Amino acid sequence: MTARVGGVGLQAPPTAPFRQVGRAASRIATIPARSAATTGRAVQLFAEVLRYSVTDTISLRLPVGELLVQAWGLLKVTAIPAVLMAIPFGAMVSVVTSGLVNQVGANALIGAASGVGVVRQGAPITAGLLMGGAAASAIASDFGARAVREELDAMRVIGVDPIRTLVVPRFLALLLIAPILCTVIVVSGTMAAFILALTVTNIAPGSYWMSFGTFAKVVDIWFAMGKTIVFAAIVAIVSAFRGIEAKGGPKGVADAVNAAVVINVIGIVFANLAITQLETMFFPMEIA
Amino acid sequence: MAEGYSALRARSPHQRLSASPSVGPPRNPLPARFSGPVTSAERSIHEAFRTAGQWMVFIAHTLWYLPITVRRYRRATLRETINLAWGRGSLIVDGGVMSVFIIMGIAVGASLAVEAFSVLNIIGFGALSGLTGGVGAVREIGPLTAGIAFAAQAGCRMTAEIGTMRIAEEIDAVESIGLAPIPFVVGTRLIGAMICVIPGYLMTLVTTFIVMDLVIRVFHQQPGGTYDHYLAEFTTPTDLAYSIIKGIVFCAAVTLIHCYYGYFVTGGPVGLGVASGRAVRASLVAIMMLDFILTVALWGFRPVFVFKG
Numbered sequence: 001m002t003a004r005v006g007g008v009g010l011q012a013p014p015t016a017p018f019r020q021v022g023r024a025a026s027r028i029a030t031i032p033a034r035s036a037a038t039t040g041r042a043v044q045l046f047a048e049v050l051r052y053s054v055t056d057t058i059s060l061r062l063p064v065g066e067l068l069v070q071a072w073g074l075l076k077v078t079a080i081p082a083v084l085m086a087i088p089f090g091a092m093v094s095v096v097t098s099g100l101v102n103q104v105g106a107n108a109l110i111g112a113a114s115g116v117g118v119v120r121q122g123a124p125i126t127a128g129l130l131m132g133g134a135a136a137s138a139i140a141s142d143f144g145a146r147a148v149r150e151e152l153d154a155m156r157v158i159g160v161d162p163i164r165t166l167v168v169p170r171f172l173a174l175l176l177i178a179p180i181l182c183t184v185i186v187v188s189g190t191m192a193a194f195i196l197a198l199t200v201t202n203i204a205p206g207s208y209w210m211s212f213g214t215f216a217k218v219v220d221i222w223f224a225m226g227k228t229i230v231f232a233a234i235v236a237i238v239s240a241f242r243g244i245e246a247k248g249g250p251k252g253v254a255d256a257v258n259a260a261v262v263i264n265v266i267g268i269v270f271a272n273l274a275i276t277q278l279e280t281m282f283f284p285m286e287i288a
Numbered sequence: 289m290a291e292g293y294s295a296l297r298a299r300s301p302h303q304r305l306s307a308s309p310s311v312g313p314p315r316n317p318l319p320a321r322f323s324g325p326v327t328s329a330e331r332s333i334h335e336a337f338r339t340a341g342q343w344m345v346f347i348a349h350t351l352w353y354l355p356i357t358v359r360r361y362r363r364a365t366l367r368e369t370i371n372l373a374w375g376r377g378s379l380i381v382d383g384g385v386m387s388v389f390i391i392m393g394i395a396v397g398a399s400l401a402v403e404a405f406s407v408l409n410i411i412g413f414g415a416l417s418g419l420t421g422g423v424g425a426v427r428e429i430g431p432l433t434a435g436i437a438f439a440a441q442a443g444c445r446m447t448a449e450i451g452t453m454r455i456a457e458e459i460d461a462v463e464s465i466g467l468a469p470i471p472f473v474v475g476t477r478l479i480g481a482m483i484c485v486i487p488g489y490l491m492t493l494v495t496t497f498i499v500m501d502l503v504i505r506v507f508h509q510q511p512g513g514t515y516d517h518y519l520a521e522f523t524t525p526t527d528l529a530y531s532i533i534k535g536i537v538f539c540a541a542v543t544l545i546h547c548y549y550g551y552f553v554t555g556g557p558v559g560l561g562v563a564s565g566r567a568v569r570a571s572l573v574a575i576m577m578l579d580f581i582l583t584v585a586l587w588g589f590r591p592v593f594v595f596k597g
Contacts, residue, residue, distance in 0.1 A: 078569075081569045085572060088580035089576055091580050092428060092583050095583060095589065095590075095591065096424070096428060098590060099591030100423065100593055103592070112407075121399070129572055130569070132440075133440070133565065133569060135565075136565075137561055137568060138561070140561060141557070141558055141562060141564065141565070142558070145561065200589060201590075250451070250452055250455045250456075250560050251448070252557075253557040253558070253560055253561055254447070254448030254560045254561070255448060257448065257560075257561045257565070258447075259382070262380055262381065262388065262441050262444065264440075266380060266388070273395050273399045276403055277402050280402055280406040284406065285410050
C-alpha cells in the first residue's frame with residue numbers, strides 16, 4: 001500500500017542472507033568513493049557558477065531581469081517568516097537573561113545579551129535556516145522538476161548552458177537578498193528584545209542601549225552579514241546541485257528537496273561554528 | 289537566446305491571458321470596480337476560514353484515530369519508527385533523524401561554547417560558561433536544535449513520502465474503498481516520532497554538554513571545577529523535565545505540520561517541492577513561537593534563578 005522502496009518483507013530464497021550481506025558490504029565499501037564524487041561535482045558546479053558570475057558581469061551578459069524576478073520571489077517566501085521568527089527569538093533572549101541579570105544585580109547587562117544573542121548568532125542563523133528551508137525548497141523543486149521532465153537535457157541539446165542561464169541568476173539573487181534578510185531580522189529581533197527587556201525588568205531605555213552598544217560593535221554587524229552571505233552561497237549551490245541531479249518521478253523531486261534541506265541546515269551550523277571561531281580569534285571582543 | 293528562453297517561460301501565462309481576452313473567464317455582470325475588491329476580499333476570507341477548518345479537522349482526525357493506530361497498525365508504526373530513526377542507514381542524505389540530532393548537537397554546542405566563552409571571558413567570568421550550558425542549552429538552545437534537526441530531516445521526509453502517496457493517488461484509493469487513511473498515514477508517523485524524540489533529544493543534549501565541556505576545559509584551559517559547579521547548579525531535574533517537554537512539543541508540532549502539507553499536496557512534482565518549502569517555513573516559525581510561549585509558560589515571565597553558592 002505504501003510507496004516505500006527497499007526494506008522488510010522480501011520473499012527471499014535461503015541463500016539470500018549471504019547475498020544481502022555481500023551486497024550491503026559492497027555498498028558500504030563504495031560509500032566514500034561515491035560521496036567524494038558527489039562533493040567533487042558540487043565543487044565543479046560552484047566553480048562554474050563563480051566563473052560565469054564574474055565573466056558575465058564583466059561582459060554584461062548577466063540575465064538581470066531573471067535575477068531580479070528570482071530575488072523578489074525568494075524574498076517573498078522568506079521575509080515574513082523572518083520577522084515572525086525574529087520577534088519570538090528576541091523576546092525569548094530578553095526573558096531568559098532578565099532572570100539571571102536581576103539575580104546578580106547587573107540589570108544593564110540585558111542589553112549586552114541581546115546584542116550578542118540576536119546580532120552575533122540569532123540573526124545569521126535564522127536567516128540561514130529560512131534560506132536553507134524555504135528558498136532551498138523553491139530552488140531544488142524547480143530544478144528537480146526540470147531535471148525529471150528532461151528540460152535541462154533539452155536545454156543542453158540546443159546549446160544553452162542551464163548553469164549559466166538558470167543557476168547563476170538564482171545564486172546571485174540569493175546573495176542579493178541575504179543582507180536584506182539579515183537586516184530585517186536584526187532590527188525586528190532587537191526591537192522585540194528591547195520592548196520585552198523594558199517590560200520584564202525596570203531598566204531605563206538609555207542603559208539598555210548603552211550596554212547593547214558596549215557589546216555589539218559595527219564589526220559584529222559586518223560579520224553577521226558576511227555569515228548570511230556565506231550561508232546563501234551554500235544554500236544556492238547545494239539546492240541547485242541536488243535539484244539538477246534529481247532522478248525518477250515525483251519521488252525524485254521530493255528526495256532532492258529533502259536532501260537539499262538537510263545538507264543546508266548542517267552546512268549552515270558548521271559554517272557558523274567556523275566563522276564564529278575565526279571571529280573570536282581575529283576580532284576578539286573588547287569593551288568600549 | 290538564453291534570456292529570451294527564460295523570459296518566455298516566466299511570462300507565458302500572462303501573455304496568453306492578455307493576448308486573447310475573448311477566451312478568458314466569463315465576464316462578471318457587475319462592473320469591475322465594484323465586484324473586484326469585494327469578491328477578492330470575500331474569497332480570501334473564505335479561503336482563510338477553509339484553511340483553518342482543514343487544519344482543525346486534520347489535527348482532530350489524527351488525534352481521534354490515534355487509538356486505532358495503536359490497536360491496528362503496530363507493525364506499520366514500528367516500521368515508521370525505524371524509518372524515522374535510521375532512514376536508509378546513511379548519515380545525512382536519506383539517513384535517519386538520530387545522526388542529524390548528534391551532528392547538530394556537536395555544531396551547536398561548540399558554537400554556544402565559543403560564543404559564551406568569548407563574551408564571559410572579557411568580563412572575567414570565563415569559567416561561568418558552565419552557566420550557559422545549564423541555562424542556555426537546557427532551556428532554549430537544546431530544544432530549538434532538536435526541533436530544527438527534526439524538521440529538516442524527518443519532517444521533510446514525511447512531506448515527501450505522504451505527498452508522493454497523494455500524487456500517486458494511493459490516498460484517494462484508500463479513501464474510495466471506505467477506509468480512513470489518516471490513522472495509517474499520519475497516526476503511525478506521529479507515534480513513531482514520539483517514540484524517537486525522547487532518546488534522540490537526550491542524545492542531542494548530552495552531545496551538546498560533552499562538546500561544550502571539551503571546548504571550554506580542553507581548548508580554553510578553564511578550571512574544570514568551576515565549570516562543573518555552575519553547570520551542575522543550574523541543571524536541575526525540573527529544568528531537564530521541562531526541556532524534554534519542549535522537545536516533545538516541537539517534534540509533535542513539526543510532525544503534524546509536515547504531514548498536513550504532504551497530505552493535501554496538489555500540483556504534481558513541483559507542487560510537492562512547494563509544499564515541502566511551505567512546511568519547513570511553517571514549522572520553523574511554529575518552533576520559534578512555541579519556544580517563546582513554552583519558555584514563558586514553564587519558567588514564568590520573570591524567571592527566578594537561585595544561586596546556592
